[in-house]
Amino acid sequence: MRLSRYFLPVLKETPSEAQIVSHRYMLRAGMIKQASAGIYSWLPLGFKVLRKIEDIVHQEQARAGHIAIQMPTLQSADLWRESGRYDDYGQEMLRMQDRHGRDMLFTPTAEELVTDIFRSHVGSYKDLPLTLYQIQWKFRDEIRPRFGVMRGREFLMKDGYNFDLTKEDALHAYNRHLVSYLRTYERMGLQAIPMRADSGPIGGDDTHEFLVLAETGESEVFYDSQITDLKFGDREIDFDSHAQCQAVLEEFTSRYARTDETHDEALFNQIPEDRRRTARGIEVGQIFYFGTKYSEPMGATVQDSDGNKVPVHMGSHGIGVSRLLGAIIEASHDDKGIIWPEGVTPFHAGIVNLKQGDAEADAACEALYASLTALGLEPLYDDRNERAGGKFATMDLIGLPWRITVGPRGLKNGVVELTSRRTGESEELPPEQAIEKIAAIYSKVLPGA
Numbered sequence: 001m002r003l004s005r006y007f008l009p010v011l012k013e014t015p016s017e018a019q020i021v022s023h024r025y026m027l028r029a030g031m032i033k034q035a036s037a038g039i040y041s042w043l044p045l046g047f048k049v050l051r052k053i054e055d056i057v058h059q060e061q062a063r064a065g066h067i068a069i070q071m072p073t074l075q076s077a078d079l080w081r082e083s084g085r086y087d088d089y090g091q092e093m094l095r096m097q098d099r100h101g102r103d104m105l106f107t108p109t110a111e112e113l114v115t116d117i118f119r120s121h122v123g124s125y126k127d128l129p130l131t132l133y134q135i136q137w138k139f140r141d142e143i144r145p146r147f148g149v150m151r152g153r154e155f156l157m158k159d160g161y162n163f164d165l166t167k168e169d170a171l172h173a174y175n176r177h178l179v180s181y182l183r184t185y186e187r188m189g190l191q192a193i194p195m196r197a198d199s200g201p202i203g204g205d206d207t208h209e210f211l212v213l214a215e216t217g218e219s220e221v222f223y224d225s226q227i228t229d230l231k232f233g234d235r236e237i238d239f240d241s242h243a244q245c246q247a248v249l250e251e252f253t254s255r256y257a258r259t260d261e262t263h264d265e266a267l268f269n270q271i272p273e274d275r276r277r278t279a280r281g282i283e284v285g286q287i288f289y290f291g292t293k294y295s296e297p298m299g300a301t302v303q304d305s306d307g308n309k310v311p312v313h314m315g316s317h318g319i320g321v322s323r324l325l326g327a328i329i330e331a332s333h334d335d336k337g338i339i340w341p342e343g344v345t346p347f348h349a350g351i352v353n354l355k356q357g358d359a360e361a362d363a364a365c366e367a368l369y370a371s372l373t374a375l376g377l378e379p380l381y382d383d384r385n386e387r388a389g390g391k392f393a394t395m396d397l398i399g400l401p402w403r404i405t406v407g408p409r410g411l412k413n414g415v416v417e418l419t420s421r422r423t424g425e426s427e428e429l430p431p432e433q434a435i436e437k438i439a440a441i442y443s444k445v446l447p448g449a
């Protein structure tokens with residue numbers, strides 16, 4: 001993409017309504033525009049990152065054997081009356097009527113709808129296990145929408161639902177999701193710690209939230225510092241193996257880590273004092289096992305091997321897809337702007353032409369642009385007639401991990417400058433070597449590369 005032809009409405013001033021750094025940078029970098037309280041339009045740069053996050057989620061869901069569907073945002077109230085949640089859900093649910101006076105609602109979650117799909121089409125234990133998921137907009141009429149995409153009213157969620165014959169199988173689905181989520185968040189450059197939590201209106205006793213530690217997080221958390229040393233890394237897991245998923249779950253959940261809802265001071269105090277941590281965290285996901293809470297009242301049953309009709313055991317699992325942009329920025333920025341992890345960056349490298357209009361500099365930039373594109377990478381070329389200082393400030397703000405700076409002086413010596421956004425370190429090297437280096441870095445990040 002050439003910046004001269006892109007739509008990147010960068011703001012010079014810091015918007016006064018933004019209280020936390022991710023919200024400020026998302027507005028300043030022209031990623032989002034508020035449409036009304038807690039509701040945002042996604043501008044090109046923000047939309048690009050949102051799509052990258054969705055891509056990672058889809059890839060990791062496929063790896064775990066889960067199947068994508070798409071359900072509507074508007075639902076009939078009838079199903080929610082069947083489960084009993086229509087009256088329970090309260091004011092967070094946006095309710096409306098269609099022209100015939102039928103009660104409708106904007107989906108805050110979709111346990112009922114997916115259970116209805118299941119009961120209409122699945123009747124035998126032979127069709128299990130089954131996990132269906134979607135990435136879809138949700139609406140929750142939060143009393144205090146704030147911090148931009150962090151606590152929106154409309155927000156994008158990955159929501160998945162497992163259907164299993166037995167409790168044991170459903171607990172495997174729970175464990176499998178925990179493992180899959182560890183991998184998913186790490187690919188986004190995040191450490192998200194599973195913590196024992198409270199299940200709220202979704203229900204059930206088994207639930208973990210995934211929290212990214214950040215001072216601006218809305219949740220208070222308590223944990224054993226040893227937990228932050230754990231990395232999932234690139235281990236190969238057989239997601240069908242109960243034993244393997246169980247082992248990973250135990251490794252990542254055996255140390256104390258709880259949100260304030262489930263915090264137990266006496267247990268916490270058994271950890272050696274130098275390892276006790278109290279901090280704040282951003283909830284980027286949550287997994288639930290709730291057994292037959294929906295399948296029983298809604299009649300979602302299958303025939304077991306003895307021919308008996310039994311309600312299926314279920315759980316649901318959510319990732320805050322749009323919230324993740326805020327969480328990633330909170331975890332990765334400096335005073336100049338965002339620092340995107342390679343896995344989610346909107347463009348792989350920036351090209352800054354120090355002397356637009358200089359025949360040699362222009363040609364060198366074009367050649368770099370073509371080489372990166374040929375490798376399947378997306379460069380953002382700042383080809384505007386602007387001062388170098390302004391170009392650098394924009395690149396720093398939008399946070400591309402790598403910048404190639406091209407100017408007539410370097411070109412005389414056959415070199416360009418390659419700068420890491422994260423460390424600020426630069427090196428001069430011939431253009432081909434700069435390309436090779438960038439290609440090598442992304443070959444480890446991009447799937448299939």
Ligand code: P5A
Pocket residue numbers: 108109110111140142149150151152153154155157158159160202283284285286288316317318319320321322323
């Ligand atoms: C699991 C999937 C559920 O709704 N039902 C389907 C279950 N879980 S949840 O924890 O309530 O939500 C899942 C994730 O969505 C994100 N989230 C939000 N993001 C932005 N703004 C909001 N107002 C908001 N509310 C929830 C969180 O990341 C949460 O973990």
